[in-house]
Amino acid sequence: MSRTIMLIPIGTGVGVTSVSLGMVRAMERQGVAVNFFKPIAQPRPGDHGTERSTTTLRNSSNIQPPEPFAMKYAEGLISSGHTSELLENIVERFREGTKDNDVIIVEGLVPTDKHQFANSVNYSIAKALGAEMVFVTHPSNDSSQQLKERMEIAVSSFGGKQNKSIAGCIINKVGAPIDENDSAGFDLSEMFDIPEGSVNNNLEVLQMFSKSPLPILGCIPWSADLIAPRVKDLAAHLEADILNEGDLENRRLHSVTFCARSIPNMVQHFKPGSMLVTSGDRSDVIIATCLAVMNGMKIGCLLLTGDYTPEEEVWKLCRSAMASGLPVLLIKSNTWQTAQRLQNFNMEIPVDDLERIEKVQEYIASHIDKHWLNTLTEDSSLSRRLSPPAFRYHLTELARKANQRIVLPEGEEPRTIQAAVICAERGIAKPVLLGNPAEIRRVAAQQGIVITDEVEIVNPTDVIEQYVAPMVELRKGKGLTEVVAREQLQDTVVLGTMMLAENEVAGLVSGAVHTTANTIRPALQLIKTAPGASLVSSIFFMLLPDQVLVYGDCAINPDPTADQLADIAIQSADSAIAFGIDPKVAMISYSTGNSGAGSDVEKVREATKIAQERRPDLLIDGPLQYDAAVMENVAKSKAPDSKVAGQATVFIFPDLNTGNTTYKAVQRSANLISIGPMLQGMRKPVNDLSRGALVDDIVYTVALTAIQATQANEKAALAKG
Template sequence: MPRTIMLIPIGSGVGVTSVSLGMVRALERQGVAVNFFKPIAQPRSGDVGPERSTATLRNASALNPPEPFAMKYAENLISSSRTSELLENIVERFRQGTKESDVIIVEGLVPTDKHQFANEINYSIAKALGAEMVFVTHPNNDTSQQLKERIEIAVSSFGGKNNQRIAGCIINKVGAPSDESEQYRPDLTEMFEGAHDSLNSNLEVLQMFSKSPLPILGCIPWSSELIAPRVVDLATHLHAKILNKGDLNTRRLQRVTFCARSIPNMLEHFKAGSMLVTSGDRSDVIIAACLAVMNGMKIGCLLLTGDYTPEAEVMKLCARAMESGLPILLINSNTWQTAQRLQNFNMEIPVDDIERIEKVQEYIAGHVDKHWLKTLTGDSSLSRRLSPPAFRYHLTELARKNSQRIVLPEGEEPRTIQAALICAQRGIAKPVLLGNPEEIHRVATQQGIVLTDDVEIINPDDVIEDYVAPMVELRKSKGLTEVVAREQLRDTVVLGTMMLAEGEVSGLVSGALNTTANTIRPALQLIKTAPGANLVSSIFFMLLPDQVLVYGDCAINPDPSAEQLADIAIQSADSAIAFGIDPKVAMISYSTGTSGVGSDVDKVREATKIAQQRRPDLLIDGPLQYDAAVMENVAKSKAPDSPVAGKATVFIFPDLNTGNTTYKAVQRSANLISIGPMLQGMRKPVNDLSRGALVDDIVYTIALTAIQATQAMDKAIANV
């Protein structure tokens, strides 16, 4: 029987939509079929498009929530004493739109001056849907006693403490900033340089765990990163003219600085993520900001006021800064008017800001009580597939269990530095950056981040000599000399590989700058294959909207024999199991079953038989065409007796040409995330990155590597 959870906001500004997003993600992490329903749309001032919560989830996930009823329609029925008709319609739409769901998150109305009936109708909807109620609130500047009383008053309107349908409450925005009068500020003012920056720590909220009349199911700290808007959002709000587009759609703003002083007194405020606001005729500020950009400082944008377009000579001097991506905006208001307009900026997440939606979902999901979540999903009877959020969460949770030391040879590369800090902060791994410490800290500062002591930095010049003799010993059969070894160790990938060979780190991740060959060659020479492994192969984890598939081999073996193809299939199935994916292995070919002939399809047919004989415990079938492997309706006609066709989760391609082309075609055409290549068959884990890897790609590859390291250690212990 599906479970329905209704989130009911206690007052305005509690962030109920963000909590809804996080709850959906938290349940996706559990691998359950979750859906969302906002019964009645509640447009904010200025909204002209579809209902915000529903549209946000549609854009950012594979969910297709039912359409909410228009507020005007609901108001008309309520005012004409036809509330029961409204509730019947809500129940009908709810049931039709959420049939295949384990858990449904329902978002209630926010009580406002315009919608004073919100609590009454929320309670009626909860009862009509048979929903368990979770109240959402924020501390504002209440003491724990005041917050307790506020929750009690709210509970009394929903049947009181004895109502068994009240599950608990979630406290959001703990520690949110307040102004001089100690009032909570849901606007951009906390971004203003020099504004009152003391945060209401809400330490008393911690006392709520003993005082609260309800179980506290989540306590979500305030995070300024979650409110960082894109430059394009502020440009739209200000109706700004774009003088230079640059990274308008992707750069985020962490702070706002009004440049009214002389240049020497302003330089300390030129920081990564800053919106620098100055009059358009302040050529000195414009040029100084552009110089900072050309020296690596990733300033958010320049906002020029007064409708003063900079002179052509000034823009020419700034050409290189603009080419690097610096957005430059022009507005006609003065500084005072601009400050007022910024304070009126809507801080809610735009429905098309997928990156920010993802951050909010992951952050809030991480602060919802896990034990309570398990009570929602423990008795689920519907079939489950490992969704991308569930897979990513599974990765990080597995990696955290044994925080492994992972070396990152490209230690001066900006994305790698950011990923190292994230991994250290989240406990995914103990990252080791190889590079010049001064350069690493300089690059970090330009990215607007501060490296903590949890990120280890090793200067290669200080340690190269420690690995010359061990490397000569490892390669003595190849005639390696000390001179050549010392020269090769100047390559940080080789140095990192030697650290791995010597057992000083547990894994290596490279490839943001280096080619696949440069990453893998030292590993093949110095690490070698694992006991019992006949070859090294690779897989990609393909994160489709509603499940994760495994593709192999797409990076290493150009034209494997039937024996090698069987090895790749078995390695890939074992990797799938290790990462929580139920392996149904499809051996891909241009022909299904016995319908085709030729050396290529014969190789796949033979490889299938070998793999089945070696591992009868695995579901392996082939040859199968891709459509027969993945589509149930095609499988019924082409391979009706196959245990794999139409349900495949692991796809083994006949050669590198097919595998690499297919993975890139699927990745780019479907605009989905792929993690890998993850190498299989190595004695110790070494993993390659795409040179176009995003920071998140690097983080999850580090997590994969850490998990592989733990599994390798467990196998070694078991074999002793």
């Protein structure tokens, strides 16, 4: 039986769209089929095209919400006394558009001066759809007591406390800066400067509502990171000319500095992510900005006012800074006029800003009450699927439970530092950065990253000596001497591997700047393969829009034999099981079944036979062409009797050339996230990164490694016991 949750905003500016996005993500994490419905479109001033919430979810997920009714159409029916007709049409569209879903999130109208009928219409829609009502509000300037009273008054308009369809409330933007007019519509220039004492304490709010019959289902702290706009959005708002594009598309702004003073009095305000605003004829500011950029400071952008184009001589001095990605914008208005225009900048999420949408969804989903979410999905009849959000959530939850210490040998690399901080903040692992502490902190400061005490920093020069003797002992069969061991330990990957060999850390993640060989070779020499493993292989988790697939081996074995290919299939199937994926293993070839011949096909056919004999408990079939493995209609034609064809979740490629090419083609062509390579068959987990890895790639690889470490420990304990 499906569940319908209607989010009803109490007042303006509560962020109901963001809460809707977060609720959809929370449901995706639960692995149920979720959909969204905004019954009546409510465009904001300046909006063009389709309804914002609906469009945002269509652009950022695999969800296809029903189309909302136009506000003019709804107003026409309401004003002519035909509200019942409107409700009938809404119910019809709702049922047709969401009939295959388990949970549907419905977003209500925001009560405004123009739409004073919002509350009565919201209540009517909730009753018509049989929805459970969740009120969404924000504290504004209210005390916790005033907020509680305001919510209880609002509830009275929806049947009062005795209405069993009222599930509770979500309090958003707790601690947001509020101006003197009690408005959360602060402008960009002040959004990161929160006056002391302006923050509503989450705990205080929760304690006050503990005395209320209205449960709090989410208490979401305000976060400046969630409203950081792209430079391109601000450039469009200001109608700026682009003097240097740089990283205009992706760079984000976290603060604004108006450079009207002398250089010595301004440089302290040059910060990562800052938009520096100055008159275009201030050559001193322009050059100082470029010097900061050349010294590693990731300035958000440089905005030149007054329609003054920098002199050619100055521009030549700044070429290196321009080449590093600094966006430079030029506008006609003066600095004062620019400050006025910034106050009108729309801080809402653009429908095409997928990175920010993802961040908002994850953040808000993590602040929704888990117990309540479980009650929404406890019905055993609900279908379950491991969607990408569910998989990522599953990873982080398992990693938190594992609570493992993971070493990152590339400790001075910016992405690695940021990933370590995220892992520590989210409790994914206890990260250990190897590198010079001063350099690590310098790089972090340039990126605007604060390294907390939860991130451990180990200086290699302080600890190398203690690993010389153990390393010599491990490699004594190869004639390793202390001199050579000491020299090899200068490589932080080798040092980190020795920390793993000595059980001081549970796993290792490297590869952001090192090659696969640099990462794996020390592990093979010092860690060795797991008991019973004949080889080391790898898999990638491919996060398709509606499911997660496993690809192996795409990183390690160039041309495995049939026996090795069988082992790779078994290792990959076991890894899939360990991470919550039901393994249906397809042995990929250019031929399906007995339709083709040749040594390559015979190798896959033989590998399939060996794997089936070794693990009769697994569903393994091959040879299968890729389309026969993944498409049901092709499978019915080419392999009608196969229990794998058309529904494969694990794909085993015949060689490295095929596997690596396929995974990259699928990843890049479909713009998918892939996590890996995750190594299989090691005695202790060591995982490699792509040198083009994003911060999130590193974070999830750390999570994988932490989980692998726990699984390895459990296997070792079983073997002993």
